[in-house]
Amino acid sequence: MNAQTPTSPAHPADASTAQPDARSGDTPAAPVIRVAVLGAAGRMGSTTCAAIEAAPDLELVARVDDGDDLAAVLAGSGAQVAVDFTVPSVTEANVHALIDAGVHAVVGTTGWTDESRARLREHLARRAAEGVEVGVLIAPNFGLSAVLAMTFAAKAARYFESAEVVELHHPTKVDAPSGTATHTATAIARARREAGLGPSPDATEQGWEARGADVDGVRVHAVRLRGLVAHEEILLGNEGEQLVIRQDSFDRVSFMPGVLLGVREVASRPGLTVGLENVMDLS
Ligand SMILES: NC(=O)C1=CN([C@@H]2O[C@H](COP(=O)(O)OP(=O)(O)OC[C@H]3O[C@@H](n4cnc5c(N)ncnc54)[C@H](O)[C@@H]3O)[C@@H](O)[C@H]2O)C=CC1
Numbered sequence: 001m002n003a004q005t006p007t008s009p010a011h012p013a014d015a016s017t018a019q020p021d022a023r024s025g026d027t028p029a030a031p032v033i034r035v036a037v038l039g040a041a042g043r044m045g046s047t048t049c050a051a052i053e054a055a056p057d058l059e060l061v062a063r064v065d066d067g068d069d070l071a072a073v074l075a076g077s078g079a080q081v082a083v084d085f086t087v088p089s090v091t092e093a094n095v096h097a098l099i100d101a102g103v104h105a106v107v108g109t110t111g112w113t114d115e116s117r118a119r120l121r122e123h124l125a126r127r128a129a130e131g132v133e134v135g136v137l138i139a140p141n142f143g144l145s146a147v148l149a150m151t152f153a154a155k156a157a158r159y160f161e162s163a164e165v166v167e168l169h170h171p172t173k174v175d176a177p178s179g180t181a182t183h184t185a186t187a188i189a190r191a192r193r194e195a196g197l198g199p200s201p202d203a204t205e206q207g208w209e210a211r212g213a214d215v216d217g218v219r220v221h222a223v224r225l226r227g228l229v230a231h232e233e234i235l236l237g238n239e240g241e242q243l244v245i246r247q248d249s250f251d252r253v254s255f256m257p258g259v260l261l262g263v264r265e266v267a268s269r270p271g272l273t274v275g276l277e278n279v280m281d282l283s
Pocket residue numbers: 038039040041042043044045064065066067085086087088090107108109110111139140141142143179255
């Protein structure tokens with residue numbers, strides 16, 4: 001290592017700032033962040049493992065999947081951050097186990113509710129009172145195009161009489177509507193309420209099942225189609241005009257810059273953060 005290399009950041013989450021010197025070709029000076037991946041054998045988990053292995057400031061120390069003893073793996077691996085891409089039915093228990101172990105969590109798995117998030121906040125507060133500060137980031141979507149689409153939709157929502165969300169996914173997805181669509185609809189509903197808008201106009205009297213799910217008063221439609229990965233369209237309408245905001249993730253690599261940003265940032269944000277827009281200063 002070059003003697004001129006800057007001193008290592010004190011906090012692991014700062015390690016990402018210490019990149020190789022382009023002129024000298026030095027390796028990073030900072031200690032790497034040790035990362036475990038939960039759901040490592042799955043579509044997102046395996047893509048995440050590859051992205052972590054390719055990042056010079058991160059070290060993949062554990063691949064965890066169904067049937068593994070999470071507490072034992074965490075204790076043995078020295079993981080500082082864990083990424084959870086598992087299934088909605090197990091993610092909450094995983095994150096509580098991570099908090100117990102003092103491991104920061106970056107969570108992409110869907111299925112979170114107001115109640116399950118409240119239980120996390122309570123647990124995090126208990127651990128903080130014991131002197132253990134843990135950061136948890138839950139992001140329904142780590143794709144830049146999706147985060148921007150949600151942000152733009154929330155900004156635009158107050159100007160339109162009608163708003164509906166269409167999400168389109170691969171047919172192996174187990175939950176509907178998507179976490180992204182739920183997050184989007186909730187943000188649109190909040191913006192409409194703050195602007196004093198009532199419900200979107202809708203004369204439907206029968207056949208409500210064809211009108212999609214009602215998420216906080218916003219209609220959400222879920223398409224499952226072979227060939228798709230993850231896509232969302234937000235439709236906003238006024239008399240004589242329409243705004244369509246659309247994003248497409250054609251490949252799961254599109255989620256990786258956001259996941260790695262979360263891994264690098266989560267330790268410096270104790271408590272619960274919901275939505276990557278908060279880490280990207282977009283909110
Ligand atoms: N936030 C985001 O940007 C994204 C979120 N997702 C979400 O991530 C989750 C995973 O999606 P996919 O990778 O497509 O699913 P997948 O079905 O391919 O992978 C899930 C993996 O979790 C494993 N698993 C099940 N129980 C487990 C346990 N108790 N401990 C450890 N691993 C366990 C399964 O064996 C499987 O390998 C879903 O909720 C999906 O909606 C997916 C894409 C992007």
